[in-house]
Amino acid sequence: MPPASSTHQPDEKRLSDDLRSAVSTVLEDFLHDQSAVLREVSVDCAPVLDAIAALLAGGKRLRPAFCYWGFHGTADGLSDEGVVTAAAALELFQAAALIHDDVMDDSDTRRGQPAVHRRFEALHRDSGWDGSSARFGLAGAVLAGDLCLSWSDELFSRSRLPADAMARGRQVFNTMRTQLMGGQYLDMLEQASSTQRGAAGAVDRARRVLTFKSAKYSIEHPLLLGGSLAGASTDLLADYSRFGLALGEAFQLRDDVLGVFGDPAETGKPAGDDLREGKRTVLVGLAVQSATPAQAAELERLLGAPDLDAAGVQTLRTILTETGALAGVEELIVQQVDVACATLDAAELTTTARAALHELVVAATSRRS
Amino acid sequence: MPPASSTHQPDEKRLSDDLRSAVSTVLEDFLHDQSAVLREVSVDCAPVLDAIAALLAGGKRLRPAFCYWGFHGTADGLSDEGVVTAAAALELFQAAALIHDDVMDDSDTRRGQPAVHRRFEALHRDSGWDGSSARFGLAGAVLAGDLCLSWSDELFSRSRLPADAMARGRQVFNTMRTQLMGGQYLDMLEQASSTQRGAAGAVDRARRVLTFKSAKYSIEHPLLLGGSLAGASTDLLADYSRFGLALGEAFQLRDDVLGVFGDPAETGKPAGDDLREGKRTVLVGLAVQSATPAQAAELERLLGAPDLDAAGVQTLRTILTETGALAGVEELIVQQVDVACATLDAAELTTTARAALHELVVAATSRRS
Numbered sequence: 001m002p003p004a005s006s007t008h009q010p011d012e013k014r015l016s017d018d019l020r021s022a023v024s025t026v027l028e029d030f031l032h033d034q035s036a037v038l039r040e041v042s043v044d045c046a047p048v049l050d051a052i053a054a055l056l057a058g059g060k061r062l063r064p065a066f067c068y069w070g071f072h073g074t075a076d077g078l079s080d081e082g083v084v085t086a087a088a089a090l091e092l093f094q095a096a097a098l099i100h101d102d103v104m105d106d107s108d109t110r111r112g113q114p115a116v117h118r119r120f121e122a123l124h125r126d127s128g129w130d131g132s133s134a135r136f137g138l139a140g141a142v143l144a145g146d147l148c149l150s151w152s153d154e155l156f157s158r159s160r161l162p163a164d165a166m167a168r169g170r171q172v173f174n175t176m177r178t179q180l181m182g183g184q185y186l187d188m189l190e191q192a193s194s195t196q197r198g199a200a201g202a203v204d205r206a207r208r209v210l211t212f213k214s215a216k217y218s219i220e221h222p223l224l225l226g227g228s229l230a231g232a233s234t235d236l237l238a239d240y241s242r243f244g245l246a247l248g249e250a251f252q253l254r255d256d257v258l259g260v261f262g263d264p265a266e267t268g269k270p271a272g273d274d275l276r277e278g279k280r281t282v283l284v285g286l287a288v289q290s291a292t293p294a295q296a297a298e299l300e301r302l303l304g305a306p307d308l309d310a311a312g313v314q315t316l317r318t319i320l321t322e323t324g325a326l327a328g329v330e331e332l333i334v335q336q337v338d339v340a341c342a343t344l345d346a347a348e349l350t351t352t353a354r355a356a357l358h359e360l361v362v363a364a365t366s367r368r369s
Numbered sequence: 370m371p372p373a374s375s376t377h378q379p380d381e382k383r384l385s386d387d388l389r390s391a392v393s394t395v396l397e398d399f400l401h402d403q404s405a406v407l408r409e410v411s412v413d414c415a416p417v418l419d420a421i422a423a424l425l426a427g428g429k430r431l432r433p434a435f436c437y438w439g440f441h442g443t444a445d446g447l448s449d450e451g452v453v454t455a456a457a458a459l460e461l462f463q464a465a466a467l468i469h470d471d472v473m474d475d476s477d478t479r480r481g482q483p484a485v486h487r488r489f490e491a492l493h494r495d496s497g498w499d500g501s502s503a504r505f506g507l508a509g510a511v512l513a514g515d516l517c518l519s520w521s522d523e524l525f526s527r528s529r530l531p532a533d534a535m536a537r538g539r540q541v542f543n544t545m546r547t548q549l550m551g552g553q554y555l556d557m558l559e560q561a562s563s564t565q566r567g568a569a570g571a572v573d574r575a576r577r578v579l580t581f582k583s584a585k586y587s588i589e590h591p592l593l594l595g596g597s598l599a600g601a602s603t604d605l606l607a608d609y610s611r612f613g614l615a616l617g618e619a620f621q622l623r624d625d626v627l628g629v630f631g632d633p634a635e636t637g638k639p640a641g642d643d644l645r646e647g648k649r650t651v652l653v654g655l656a657v658q659s660a661t662p663a664q665a666a667e668l669e670r671l672l673g674a675p676d677l678d679a680a681g682v683q684t685l686r687t688i689l690t691e692t693g694a695l696a697g698v699e700e701l702i703v704q705q706v707d708v709a710c711a712t713l714d715a716a717e718l719t720t721t722a723r724a725a726l727h728e729l730v731v732a733a734t735s736r737r738s
Contacts, residue, residue: 034547037544037547037548038548040551041548041551041581042551042581044554044555045551045554045555048551100511100512100515104504104507104508106504127561127562127565129561130560130561130562130563130565131560131561131647131673135473135475136561138472138473139473139557140554142469142472142473142511142514143469143473143550143557145511145515146465146514146515146518146550147547147550149515149518150518150543150546150547150550153519153522154543154546157539163532170523170526174523175406177519177523178403178406178520179406179410181417181515181516181519182407182409182410182411182414182417183410184512185413185414185509185512186410186411186413186414188505188508188509188512189413191499191500192496192500192505193496195499196497196498196499208411212410
């Protein structure tokens with residue numbers, strides 16, 4: 001890939017496409033190496049690798065993009081081969097998180113394909129093997145996620161950046177992993193205990209989950225990883241945090257809206273899945289806090305009902321709209337995008353990175369999938 | 370800890386105790402650091418840390434011991450602070466494997482305590498939260514295992530050994546992780562498809578699972594990790610492999626025997642659990658291959674039956690004994706122990722390491738838990 005900054009202004013669109021394909025190449029080469037390691041165990045391990053490769057192929061490479069531009073915000077002219085490897089490692093980590101998340105939520109689909117545990121379930125059923133197909137599916141997905149988790153670290157270590165850069169990067173990588181998992185635990189805890197904890201703090205609690213499960217993980221940490229690898233100044237890293245947390249919140253709020261109101265053909269997830277799972281999003285929190293008693297009763301009855309049907313989904317959509325929750329979330333998105341853009345404009349970083357990050361703001365918050 | 374070799378011959382027993390307590394201290398300090406990272410997410414994350422700490426406390430520190438003595442087989446007089454950290458990382462990796470293994474097998478107990486998913490299940494039930502306790506338990510355990518997996522790598526990176534030593538060690542660490550997970554997949558595949566694949570190759574297939582799921586992971590790789598960190602010669606590493614694979618096989622065969630014939634009060638696992646799960650061990654493979662038609666029918670009927678009762682366990686024990694499978698396994702253990710000891714005696718390594726490894730042979734194969 002060309003260095004991010006040169007005498008004439010490069011085209012960010014072309015650079016984004018180049019980055020996506022560079023990340024995909026790194027991932028394909030890495031999986032190729034791992035297939036040899038697994039083949040030593042047995043050729044029968046092939047389905048595990050196939051499942052991981054299929055999932056990885058569908059990624060939007062959002063986190064790698066933030067890592068890459070976090071690096072190029074300051075590393076004017078530095079070679080970026082190493083950072084592309086580190087960025088690709090984030091995709092493997094994301095794959096691990098998605099595979100295990102789908103196991104935990106018992107979801108059917110991911111990125112428009114069957115979830116990994118459903119793939120193994122189908123393999124078991126179609127092969128006519130002994131025992132429970134569901135249990136085989138679960139076990140296969142737990143192992144596939146564990147492999148991705150180990151591999152993300154192995155790929156990160158291959159980045160071949162100077163030792164001090166790697167040590168700084170590893171620190172961000174470590175915090176990211178632990179806090180994502182903490183955030184996921186908080187999320188499941190909130191889903192389980194929100195009735196008990198009551199409506200009063202619902203929005204605050206949902207925003208806390210969002211911060212750790214999504215904003216830090218999807219945007220702030222990838223940016224900080226790139227910046228740390230490049231040796232960015234404390235000031236720039238602080239700007240990355242401010243920008244990343246604001247945009248990360250907007251990004252997740254958009255995700256929450258899409259999860260309820262999005263078109264399944266575009267999101268790749270069935271309509272109402274988030275509602276059926278009983279996800280305690282900010283959107284839901286706002287509705288809970290301004291619901292009439294009748295609306296509150298409906299929310300409690302329908303949210304998280306495993307057999308929620310299309311009519312139930314429509315009722316919840318109406319409540320989320322009529323309570324003003326949807327409008328409230330859209331307003332929050334605008335506010336956070338404003339903070340992100342203002343931070344970006346004031347930060348001292350390369351022109352190319354600023355332009356690329358502005359494009360990513362649009363991509364992360366105006367998307368329909 | 371004192372260096373392994375000094376002018377007068379050190380007492381291996383004392384060194385083993387020192388090592389165990391040094392590993393425990395490293396783990397406790399590390400968990401203490403991580404509790405601060407998780408507290409930033411929320412104080413509500415405490416149960417996750419508690420579950421991990423309780424599991425870690427019960428470890429026999431077998432893998433750390435092999436790593437440590439693999440290091441001291443050659444690193445005469447080298448400071449061993451770094452290798453104790455790397456060795457402790459193996460305990461975190463093992464914790465991850467156990468937590469996820471118990472989820473996959475839906476086991477109730479581990480190391481004499483409730484399995485981690487059962488702990489979270491109980492927390493959910495006792496708190497009177499919404500939704501399914503079983504699902505909350507599963508999700509909590511998936512996350513706790515993921516944390517241990519990430520942390521094992523983070524702790525390994527803290528070893529502060531020279532960069533070339535770390536690079537060599539990391540390679541072993543990576544192969545170990547991928548091949549263990551491949552071996553686990555092979556194990557579940559064998560459990561599911563053994564009826565279809567037939568009796569003919571049952572012992573060979575079980576030995577293959579054993580090699581990758583246990584022998585390499587529990588003994589060969591820890592030894593190679595220590596040896597690689599110390600810069601051991603190719604010859605010594607080859608001896609470690611030969612020794613490790615032989616002892617590793619004996620170790621797992623002993624485990625398989627204990628899983629069926631062991632005293633639950635000593636093993637910490639309910640009697641017959643392995644049989645109820647339908648584990649396709651070498652012990653079972655030998656029985657399948659020499660069973661009369663009547664015994665074969667009983668084996669097929671009872672093995673893996675979720676409702677297997679005490680009488681069924683007794684019937685299977687009788688078949689495993691009368692087919693000569695138990696005697697066959699005991700003979701294999703003796704053979705492999707002989708190979709391990711002969712390799713050890715012929716290898717060029719420090720006197721202290723040789724003595725300590727001889728003690729570990731006894732500990733790994735004559736144990737009752």
